[in-house]
Amino acid sequence: MTDTPSAIPARTPLQIAELYVDCWRRKDFSDLRPHLADDCEFVGVLGTASGPDEFLQGLNGMAAGTDSLEIRKRLADDTDVITWFDLGMAGAPPTAVANWTHVEAGLITRVNVTFDPREILAVG
Template sequence: MTTTPASIAALYFDCWERKDFTDLAPHLSPDCTFTGVFGVAQGPDEFLRGLTGMAAGTDSLDVRKRISDKTDVITWFDLGMGGAPATAVANWTHVENGLITAVNVTFDPREILAASA
């Protein structure tokens, strides 16, 4: 079973690329939160609904670097959405006892918003 923060973060991005979060769902804490540029989510249902929506609009996802310790993982990646040029994104995933408790994401959304206008 995938239990280290780094392996859970890798699973998160693998599921995103496959646009199927079935394997990720068991690794979400009942009180997990997501905070990002396009919104916030509380709990696994909202978390997965938001991530599924992002995945549906994703054209490309290229992980550049992942750094982790005992509870936290920072993943730096390029995200292509809606025909916009790839945008650099930082994703901070916090894991406790093998469960994602929080994900915080930041990036400059201007290219993505301009492409969707």
């Protein structure tokens, strides 16, 4: 099998989770789109999304309001990555966030996010 220019290099779940955050910081998710399963799901405190288009729409909305994103810890195995980070949004103090990303066959199939949104919502 030979690589073609459009071929997506295989990435580990950890590398995909790192790309997820990198895209968020850049506020550009074009590099993440090829790593989303057609039936990917997002479940979070502020909403849910089904499929890549809704998933990216939600991420773009969060990224647009993001002032800072500081990774504290990341733990990974063969299919799952937990990323603990501090999220600064809308001028609110940084909020601790836990993001669980599940990857199958190189594609994100599910992301669950939990945090206390009260300070963010109070500012917005």
